Amino acid sequence: MAASVKNKKCLVIGGCGFLGRHLCEGLLERGWTVNVFDIRSTFEDSRIKFFIGDLCKKEDLLPALEGVYCVFHCASPAPLSNNKALFYKVNYEGTRNVIEACKEAGVKRMVLTSSASVVYEGKGIRNGREEELPYAAKPLDYYTETKILQERTSLEANSDDFYTVAIRPHGIFGPRDLQLVPITVDMARKGKTKFIIGDGKNVVDFTYVGNVVHGHILAAEHIGPGSPANGKAYHITNDEPIFFWTFMTRLLTGLGYPAPRIHLPYSLLYVVALFLQFVAWIVSPLVIFTPSLSPMKVALAGTDHFYNCENAKRDLGYSPVFTLDQALKLTIESYPEMRNPEEKKGS
Numbered sequence: 001m002a003a004s005v006k007n008k009k010c011l012v013i014g015g016c017g018f019l020g021r022h023l024c025e026g027l028l029e030r031g032w033t034v035n036v037f038d039i040r041s042t043f044e045d046s047r048i049k050f051f052i053g054d055l056c057k058k059e060d061l062l063p064a065l066e067g068v069y070c071v072f073h074c075a076s077p078a079p080l081s082n083n084k085a086l087f088y089k090v091n092y093e094g095t096r097n098v099i100e101a102c103k104e105a106g107v108k109r110m111v112l113t114s115s116a117s118v119v120y121e122g123k124g125i126r127n128g129r130e131e132e133l134p135y136a137a138k139p140l141d142y143y144t145e146t147k148i149l150q151e152r153t154s155l156e157a158n159s160d161d162f163y164t165v166a167i168r169p170h171g172i173f174g175p176r177d178l179q180l181v182p183i184t185v186d187m188a189r190k191g192k193t194k195f196i197i198g199d200g201k202n203v204v205d206f207t208y209v210g211n212v213v214h215g216h217i218l219a220a221e222h223i224g225p226g227s228p229a230n231g232k233a234y235h236i237t238n239d240e241p242i243f244f245w246t247f248m249t250r251l252l253t254g255l256g257y258p259a260p261r262i263h264l265p266y267s268l269l270y271v272v273a274l275f276l277q278f279v280a281w282i283v284s285p286l287v288i289f290t291p292s293l294s295p296m297k298v299a300l301a302g303t304d305h306f307y308n309c310e311n312a313k314r315d316l317g318y319s320p321v322f323t324l325d326q327a328l329k330l331t332i333e334s335y336p337e338m339r340n341p342e343e344k345k346g347s
């Protein structure tokens with residue numbers, strides 16, 4: 001049964017990021033008192049107390065944890081950065097530090113933002129259930145490798161003194177997104193979105209940020225003595241699987257760019273991405289470069305990966321608040337600066 005959280009204090013670690021800031025807004029609306037801990041400051045809000053620091057340093061964290069009822073840990077280096085050392089430092093060692101600091105400060109609950117990618121290794125996943133999917137044995141990148149370690153460490157820390165739960169969103173999008181929309185628009189402006197990888201019929205989940213926030217808050221309200229959610233991981237999706245290329249077409253055309261239309265063989269693109277990854281590895285002692293075409297991106301764009309969220313519905317009372325249609329409309333309207341500058345000239 002959801003606990004009453006009126007005026008309970010929480011700490012959002014990573015609260016200045018895309019998901020984190022939306023989470024703060026949702027928590028404030030729900031009546032929580034919100035502290036933010038982040039390595040950078042990106043916004044101001046008189047209702048929030050900000051702590052700027054590094055989650056890898058316990059001395060930075062402890063002051064922010066005083067009197068906190070629940071920690072939301074949604075910090076991570078940028079998923080596509082491919083910085084192995086930083087991913088291990090923040091997502092693995094940093095999360096162990098967060099757990100130790102929580103216990104030292106007497107915090108009793110932690111909601112971890114994990115990722116659906118922890119079970120994805122490039123092979124199709126269709127309506128995947130948490131209990132049926134093992135962690136990826138061969139993660140496609142260091143981000144996934146360290147998110148697995150992060151989730152496993154967090155769930156293993158669950159006890160009657162420290163309740164933990166992991167939320168696995170997939171393909172989060174929405175206003176102030178720092179990846180999906182900006183990267184897609186950047187590719188469109190460079191003429192790189194005319195291609196469709198594969199047959200264009202791969203089905204995936206994209207999840208509106210408002211629904212991810214809703215899932216996180218429900219998780220915090222449900223973990224506790226005797227809860228079935230304690231120590232578990234939950235897929236949180238829009239519950240509306242869609243063709244990847246239909247979603248991309250709706251996003252691109254909604255922003256005034258042409259729809260992708262030329263099919264390229266999936267296997268060819270995957271081999272090219274593997275070759276570029278190998279070249280990047282060979283030259284890495286001399287120069288660091290991250291190919292824009294990575295095996296992870298090609299796999300995500302060319303295979304099925306959608307997940308079942310029935311467990312979240314059963315244990316957390318989750319159901320999506322925003323439909324995909326509503327979400328795409330809200331997202332497209334929130335990015336006037338991302339619109340195709342050529343469309344005005346043509347009109």
Ligand SMILES: NC(=O)C1=CN([C@@H]2O[C@H](COP(=O)(O)OP(=O)(O)OC[C@H]3O[C@@H](n4cnc5c(N)ncnc54)[C@H](OP(=O)(O)O)[C@@H]3O)[C@@H](O)[C@H]2O)C=CC1
Binds near residue numbers: 018019020055114179
């Ligand atoms: N975006 C997506 O599609 C998905 C994201 N997720 C997960 O959701 C979470 C949030 O993602 P998103 O909002 O997109 O990411 P963002 O990069 O927008 O937000 C993460 C925040 O954490 C901060 N941070 C990074 N390292 C540290 C540190 N050492 N100490 C304190 N703060 C730190 C970042 O600062 P800085 O920017 O300076 O690094 C940033 O402000 C992540 O855990 C991610 O793995 C899961 C599934 C899908």
Ligand SMILES: CC(C)CCC[C@@H](C)[C@H]1CC[C@H]2C3=C(CC[C@]12C)[C@@]1(C)CCC(=O)[C@@H](C)[C@@H]1CC3
Binds near residue numbers: 079169172180183193
């Ligand atoms: C037309 C182009 C091919 C569009 C490229 C879009 C990509 C930048 C995104 C499509 C799927 C997205 C995605 C993520 C990042 C951005 C994309 C690759 C994640 C890897 C972000 C972090 C996660 O935890 C994963 C679950 C996301 C999976 C989907």
